[in-house]
Amino acid sequence: MGIVSNIAQKRGHPGSGRKKTRGQPKGRQVNPQALEQMSALIGTPTRRDLLIEYLHQIQDKFGHLSSDNLTALATHMKLALTEVYEVATFYAHFDVVRDEEVPPPAVTIRVCDSISCQLAGAEQLITELEADAGKDIRVVRAPCMGRCDLAPVAEVGHNHVEQVTAEKALAVAKAGDLHPTIPDYKNLEAYVADGGYGLLKECLAGKRTPEEIIEVLNNSSLQGLGGAGFPTGRKWSIVRGFDGPRLMAVNGDEGEPGTFKDRFYMESDPHRFIEGMLIAAWVVGIETSYVYMRDEYPAVIKILKTEIDKVQAAGLADHLNIEIRRGAGAYICGEESSMIESIEGKRGLPRNRPPYVAEVGIFGKPTLVNNLETLFWVRDIVEKGADWFANSGSNGRKGLRSYSVSGRVNKPGMILAPAGTTVNELIEKYCGGMVGGHSFKGYLPGGASGGILPARLGDVPLDFGTLQEHGCFIGSAAVVIFSDQDNMKDVALNLMRFFEDESCGQCTPCRVGTEKAVKLMVKPDWDTGLLTELSQVMTDASICGLGQAAGNPINCVLKYFPEDL
Numbered sequence: 001m002g003i004v005s006n007i008a009q010k011r012g013h014p015g016s017g018r019k020k021t022r023g024q025p026k027g028r029q030v031n032p033q034a035l036e037q038m039s040a041l042i043g044t045p046t047r048r049d050l051l052i053e054y055l056h057q058i059q060d061k062f063g064h065l066s067s068d069n070l071t072a073l074a075t076h077m078k079l080a081l082t083e084v085y086e087v088a089t090f091y092a093h094f095d096v097v098r099d100e101e102v103p104p105p106a107v108t109i110r111v112c113d114s115i116s117c118q119l120a121g122a123e124q125l126i127t128e129l130e131a132d133a134g135k136d137i138r139v140v141r142a143p144c145m146g147r148c149d150l151a152p153v154a155e156v157g158h159n160h161v162e163q164v165t166a167e168k169a170l171a172v173a174k175a176g177d178l179h180p181t182i183p184d185y186k187n188l189e190a191y192v193a194d195g196g197y198g199l200l201k202e203c204l205a206g207k208r209t210p211e212e213i214i215e216v217l218n219n220s221s222l223q224g225l226g227g228a229g230f231p232t233g234r235k236w237s238i239v240r241g242f243d244g245p246r247l248m249a250v251n252g253d254e255g256e257p258g259t260f261k262d263r264f265y266m267e268s269d270p271h272r273f274i275e276g277m278l279i280a281a282w283v284v285g286i287e288t289s290y291v292y293m294r295d296e297y298p299a300v301i302k303i304l305k306t307e308i309d310k311v312q313a314a315g316l317a318d319h320l321n322i323e324i325r326r327g328a329g330a331y332i333c334g335e336e337s338s339m340i341e342s343i344e345g346k347r348g349l350p351r352n353r354p355p356y357v358a359e360v361g362i363f364g365k366p367t368l369v370n371n372l373e374t375l376f377w378v379r380d381i382v383e384k385g386a387d388w389f390a391n392s393g394s395n396g397r398k399g400l401r402s403y404s405v406s407g408r409v410n411k412p413g414m415i416l417a418p419a420g421t422t423v424n425e426l427i428e429k430y431c432g433g434m435v436g437g438h439s440f441k442g443y444l445p446g447g448a449s450g451g452i453l454p455a456r457l458g459d460v461p462l463d464f465g466t467l468q469e470h471g472c473f474i475g476s477a478a479v480v481i482f483s484d485q486d487n488m489k490d491v492a493l494n495l496m497r498f499f500e501d502e503s504c505g506q507c508t509p510c511r512v513g514t515e516k517a518v519k520l521m522v523k524p525d526w527d528t529g530l531l532t533e534l535s536q537v538m539t540d541a542s543i544c545g546l547g548q549a550a551g552n553p554i555n556c557v558l559k560y561f562p563e564d565l
Contacts, residue, residue: 289320
């Protein structure tokens with residue numbers, strides 16, 4: 001017998017004379033009862049791009065994602081179990097419970113520990129809650145919840161408790177008040193009574209042309225208000241120039257610490273956004289719009305579902321299919337290509353570019369990506385004219401800007417002011433000055449990623465393109481005010497911990513760099529040379545803006561606040 005035959009016989013290969021047997025099928029076996037539950041919950045047919053929606057449905061029903069349910073979901077959807085697990089474990093809001101693990105308690109209190117809540121006493125709040133919650137309530141840290149003006153904030157179930165104390169949060173938890181409070185807002189009837197959807201009807205009736213709308217937007221200087229600042233009319237023209245079918249992704253994943261403007265608009269006047277979206281779809285020739293809303297905004301999700309249903313019933317959206325997609329706790333999905341991956345039901349990993357999403361976006365189709373607030377202004381700009389918006393700026397800037405202001409001021413809140421307003425003007429003219437006993441020391445002009453500037457630069461106009469020379473940018477205009485009682489090393493460490501937690505892990509410079517930076521920054525004495533080098537590597541080599549901007553807090557402390565080192 002030859003060598004090959006000998007090996008085959010030892011291994012039980014066909015032709016060896018020995019039959020290979022297996023005691024049971026390979027892999028984890030599906031629980032028949034769990035599969036039956038899954039079929040009833042999810043229904044048929046299933047869609048691969050709705051995987052995240054299905055995971056939400058399972059967690060909403062059972063309070064967590066068990067191994068049995070994930071296996072049943074994979075079987076029901078005819079997916080590899082690894083596909084389901086990698087998505088379920090990527091997003092922070094999914095509680096994956098493996099066989100040997102104990103499911104979480106029925107009530108979870110998430111306490112925001114991002115910078116504005118940190119200033120308002122989040123650490124003390126967490127300590128008190130952990131001491132008093134007991135075994136039936138879970139207390140966990142969470143990133144920014146978009147309520148920075150009402151810090152500190154905790155989310156009890158899906159009920160946000162603002163300016164919270166431990167006593168208040170525990171009372172809500174023990175009462176079982178776990179659902180969001182829906183604020184008063186302008187509904188469809190009130191919006192129509194105020195002239196709403198008149199512009200859309202003119203467009204649909206042929207009284208306006210797409211070219212006319214784009215020209216008005218170009219002349220108004222409206223830019224993308226999610227942070228990128230790309231000219232809106234130009235973006236619409238670019239996407240419109242590609243062959244259809246074309247799709248739209250509306251970015252409502254407002255996760256930048258310090259930002260809450262989109263939530264403010266959606267909880268007060270949602271139809272102004274909805275009309276802007278419908279007009280954009282008509283101008284660009286969009287077939288389907290995916291409204292991607294962060295999971296931390298349950299009231300907004302409820303409002304949009306309710307009011308979009310009304311709009312569809314009224315026949316105002318016959319030209320557009322609208323799908324609302326609920327995020328699951330991933331800051332990275334505010335980056336447009338990561339959001340598109342999530343809309344497709346996958347992990348929110350940024351794509352390499354080119355190609356750009358305008359040409360190859362959702363499902364490989366040309367995709368228009370706009371921020372909620374950008375679409376919010378479309379109706380006003382077209383009805384009132386380009387000059388109305390363009391001439392609203394100050395200090396040589398154009399347009400209006402929605403500044404989310406929090407921190408050490410008497411009246412934090414969403415401030416609608418001329419683009420180019422300075423931080424000194426925001427503090428004194430709009431926010432009632434600094435809190436008593438505090439003097440102005442520094443500020444974030446654009447949230448966690450926008451850098452930190454000192455008070456001596458408080459007269460720099462806050463707008464796109466005005467802050468780069470100082471190593472900062474405005475982004476979504478999340479302005480956080482610091483005082484002489486704040487140490488900027490501590491501020492930078494809080495911001496870097498946020499980046500470390502929120503890094504998607506795809507690229508080494510960001511994944512390893514943010515973790516290494518935190519380890520260096522917790523030391524009493526910073527290794528400034530190593531931190532500078534690390535910041536440069538993250539900036540130069542990271543795939544997306546998260547890693548590219550993560551070093552900004554370090555650089556700004558070294559440059560502007562050497563006295564705190």
